[in-house]
Every structure is written in C-alpha cells, then in structure tokens.
Amino acid sequence: MLTVTQLAAIPGFPCESILRRLRRENIGPPFVRIGKCCFYDMAEAARWLESRMKSHAQPEAQMRTPSPERSEDQDGDTPR
Numbered sequence: 001m002l003t004v005t006q007l008a009a010i011p012g013f014p015c016e017s018i019l020r021r022l023r024r025e026n027i028g029p030p031f032v033r034i035g036k037c038c039f040y041d042m043a044e045a046a047r048w049l050e051s052r053m054k055s056h057a058q059p060e061a062q063m064r065t066p067s068p069e070r071s072e073d074q075d076g077d078t079p080r
Contacts, residue, residue, distance in 0.1 A: 001032070001039040012049055 007029070008016040022028025023038065029048035031038045 007040045007045055
C-alpha cells in the first residue's frame with residue numbers, strides 16, 4: 001500500500017494536490033482510508049492510470065481522422 005506522497009512520486013501519476021482533489025470528487029484511483037490516512041494499492045492505481053490514458057487517447061484519434069475532400073464539378077466551377 002502506498003501513501004498519497006508515495007503515489008505522487010511515481011512518474012505518470014498526478015501530484016499530491018491533484019490526487020486529493022480527484023479523491024474528493026470520487027474520480028481518482030481507488031483508495032482505502034484508515035483513520036485520517038489514505039492508502040493506494042499499486043496494482044489498482046496502475047489500472048486506473050492505464051484506463052485514464054486510454055480514455056484520453058480515443059478523442060484525439062477521432063480528431064485526426066481525415067475528412068472527405070470536396071469533389072469538384074467536371075468544369076471546375078464548384079464555389080469554395
């Protein structure tokens with residue numbers, strides 16, 4: 001189990017303040033609260049990070065889809 005400080009120190013994970021905000025909004029990695037302390041399971045946190053990266057990559061791929069080009073009339077009089 002990792003503390004918020006330990007998890008934030010791992011490359012790819014958000015900083016401590018962002019992890020706290022995500023925890024308050026119930027959109028962060030799964031955690032266990034023991035008293036006032038929160039702990040993260042590394043495997044669960046890694047799954048959360050992977051799913052987050054996949055969900056952010058999908059819209060970008062859609063944006064890069066080329067749009068169909070406009071066809072011109074045979075005489076080239078298509079207004080632009």
